[in-house]
Amino acid sequence: MNNSSLLLLSFSVGILVVIQGGINARLGILLNNTLLATTAALVMSASFTLIAVFMTVRELPSIDQIQSIPTYMWFTGGALSFLAVTLFYYIIPRIGISTAVIFGLSGQIIFAAIASHFGWFGMPMEPMTIKKVMGMIVMTLGVILIKY
Incomplete structure (x- = not known):
C-alpha cells in the first residue's frame, strides 16, 4: 500500500473512532452504565477480530515465539484499550x-x-x-x- 493510501486510511480511522465513540457513549447512556457499553464494544471487537484471524491467519506463532514475548505485553495493550475506551465513553456525554x-x-x-x-x-x-x-x-x- 502506498503512502497516500495509508494517509487516507489513517484519516478514515479517525472518522471511525468518532462514530464508534458516539454510538458506544450513547449505548452507555441507554444502559445507564459506561462499563456495560465498554463490555459490549470490546466483546464485539474481540468477536470480529477472531473472525478476521480465522479467515486470514495461515500460520500460528511457534511456542518459542510466544514464550519469548515479555509477559507484560500480553496484558498492557488490553488494559490500556479498556481504560481508553471506557474513559472515552464516559467523557463524551459529559463534554461532547x-x-x-x-x-x-x-x-x-x-x-x-x-x-x-x-x-x-x-x-x-x-x-x-x-x-x-x-x-x-x-x-x-x-x-x-x-x-x-
Whole structure:
C-alpha cells in the first residue's frame, strides 16, 4: 500500500473512532452504565477480530515465539484499550464528542511526537524538529480556538 493510501486510511480511522465513540457513549447512556457499553464494544471487537484471524491467519506463532514475548505485553495493550475506551465513553456525554475527540487527538499527537522522538515501544525513531514543535503549538492554538 502506498503512502497516500495509508494517509487516507489513517484519516478514515479517525472518522471511525468518532462514530464508534458516539454510538458506544450513547449505548452507555441507554444502559445507564459506561462499563456495560465498554463490555459490549470490546466483546464485539474481540468477536470480529477472531473472525478476521480465522479467515486470514495461515500460520500460528511457534511456542518459542510466544514464550519469548515479555509477559507484560500480553496484558498492557488490553488494559490500556479498556481504560481508553471506557474513559472515552464516559467523557463524551459529559463534554461532547467534538471536545472529547479534539482534546484526545491533541494528546495523541503530542505524545506520539515525544514517543517517536525517543523510539519508545520499539517503534522507528523520528526526531523532534522545530517544524513539529511549531505544528503542535499551532494545533494547540487551533484547539483553543475551536473550543473557546
